[in-house]
Amino acid sequence: MTVNAEIHAGGNTWRSLPAAQQPDWPDQEALRDVIAELESYPPLVFAGECDQLRQRLGAVARGEAFLLQGGDCAEAFDAVGADQIRNKLKTLLQMGAVLTYAGSVPVVKVGRIAGQYSKPRSKPTETRDGVTLPTYRGDSVNGFAFTAEARTPDPQRLKRMYQASASTLNLVRAFTTGGYADLRQVHAWNQDFVKSSPSGQRYEQLAREIDRALNFMNACGVDPEEFKTVEFYASHEALVLDYESALTRVDSRTGQLYDVSGHMVWIGERTRQLDGAHIEFASKIRNPIGVKLGPTSTPEEALTLIERLDPEREPGRLTFITRMGADKVREKLPTLVEKVTASGAQVAWICDPMHGNTFEAASGHKTRRFDDVLDEVKGFFEVHKGLGTHPGGIHVELTGDDVTECVGGGDEIFVDDLHQRYETACDPRLNRSQSLDLAFLVAEMYRDQ
Numbered sequence: 001m002t003v004n005a006e007i008h009a010g011g012n013t014w015r016s017l018p019a020a021q022q023p024d025w026p027d028q029e030a031l032r033d034v035i036a037e038l039e040s041y042p043p044l045v046f047a048g049e050c051d052q053l054r055q056r057l058g059a060v061a062r063g064e065a066f067l068l069q070g071g072d073c074a075e076a077f078d079a080v081g082a083d084q085i086r087n088k089l090k091t092l093l094q095m096g097a098v099l100t101y102a103g104s105v106p107v108v109k110v111g112r113i114a115g116q117y118s119k120p121r122s123k124p125t126e127t128r129d130g131v132t133l134p135t136y137r138g139d140s141v142n143g144f145a146f147t148a149e150a151r152t153p154d155p156q157r158l159k160r161m162y163q164a165s166a167s168t169l170n171l172v173r174a175f176t177t178g179g180y181a182d183l184r185q186v187h188a189w190n191q192d193f194v195k196s197s198p199s200g201q202r203y204e205q206l207a208r209e210i211d212r213a214l215n216f217m218n219a220c221g222v223d224p225e226e227f228k229t230v231e232f233y234a235s236h237e238a239l240v241l242d243y244e245s246a247l248t249r250v251d252s253r254t255g256q257l258y259d260v261s262g263h264m265v266w267i268g269e270r271t272r273q274l275d276g277a278h279i280e281f282a283s284k285i286r287n288p289i290g291v292k293l294g295p296t297s298t299p300e301e302a303l304t305l306i307e308r309l310d311p312e313r314e315p316g317r318l319t320f321i322t323r324m325g326a327d328k329v330r331e332k333l334p335t336l337v338e339k340v341t342a343s344g345a346q347v348a349w350i351c352d353p354m355h356g357n358t359f360e361a362a363s364g365h366k367t368r369r370f371d372d373v374l375d376e377v378k379g380f381f382e383v384h385k386g387l388g389t390h391p392g393g394i395h396v397e398l399t400g401d402d403v404t405e406c407v408g409g410g411d412e413i414f415v416d417d418l419h420q421r422y423e424t425a426c427d428p429r430l431n432r433s434q435s436l437d438l439a440f441l442v443a444e445m446y447r448d449q
């Protein structure tokens, strides 16, 4: 079999099943041409890196490490710039330093980055002043501007998604291995607006302690290479299956299929139907897989997902990202965790405290309260503590920029501030100071656990 024929046989079985949330591409021939071109492009990640992340997530599933997964709700093509990428990365590096030092746990760092360009939506259309147009589905599909031209899905955008992901990943690799992520830079990550915020000041104190520890080790003649670079992985929602399967390749080492568009991909709350195309696609690839579980998820669904996606019961293969909402987590999560644990499966449990806590402010802005976000994480920790299972990590929508999209936090943002710098293309993100607040509070919860 040629490589393409093999891909067709293995990576395309989803095509005969219903696929939710796919764009209504107006020109199928143009789509086919784009897919063919994408199939000829080089991989964005190496299959061996996906295996390494699966091992790291195995440690999370076994209770030996903590996953920090975060980044934009929706990446945008016009935000593929050095400043934005560096700001996101440094937010995750700062949060990682806080969790590792204050929580005393190895932290696996995974960005919602270099591929998070596609969005599932509640409604297929949007109406403004009597005009109805297709909803914005992410830069990989259509444009944000409210015009018929921008909102028409254009498959050429899938190629731009590949290019934007490649540029982003290239810079991320440079930052994480080229000196910027060296632990000696802990202070340098705390510049600009965040420095004067309460969490920035608390961070500065922690950075001084890390510095002292490094100086001590240095004086003892220890200067480990591990402190000079950071292992960092890229993840996104595997939503537009034409793109994901065009980037699915046979690994020359093992003959198995990998989606080389990112290290880890997840299946969202709106596309995790057991008999649907997304789960079928995910079942064929060897990448670590995440599945979002909202408040309507049943233990039977969770067990069937394990059967489909992790038949070998391999720690690290499957991560359940629960997003129940602060008001439901304590009621809904225990049965899921209990039944999955009783089945003998060792999945990683991660808390997404964002997606169950969205509401619309009177101004019309979609927002989230920092206190609700925190309360969902607290509930997640309480449930795991009660069951003796491991609270494996957090999955957060955040940005490194000084935006005003979520209310609350130590450097408090009020509902009336939302309009000031509301920049997200879809859902509200924590800004850098709110992200640091969260990291400190989660580190405390982890330590108390």
Ligand SMILES: O=C[C@H](O)[C@H](O)COP(=O)(O)O
Pocket (backbone or CB within 6 Å): 073, 119, 120, 121, 122, 123, 426, 427
């Ligand atoms: O990020 C998640 C979803 O895409 C988002 O919550 C859907 O938002 P909508 O309800 O505005 O479509």
Ligand SMILES: C=C(OP(=O)(O)O)C(=O)O
Pocket (backbone or CB within 6 Å): 073, 120, 237, 267, 268, 269, 270, 292, 323, 355
């Ligand atoms: C759409 C998302 O979440 P969920 O599938 O949980 O709604 C997301 O994480 O971008």
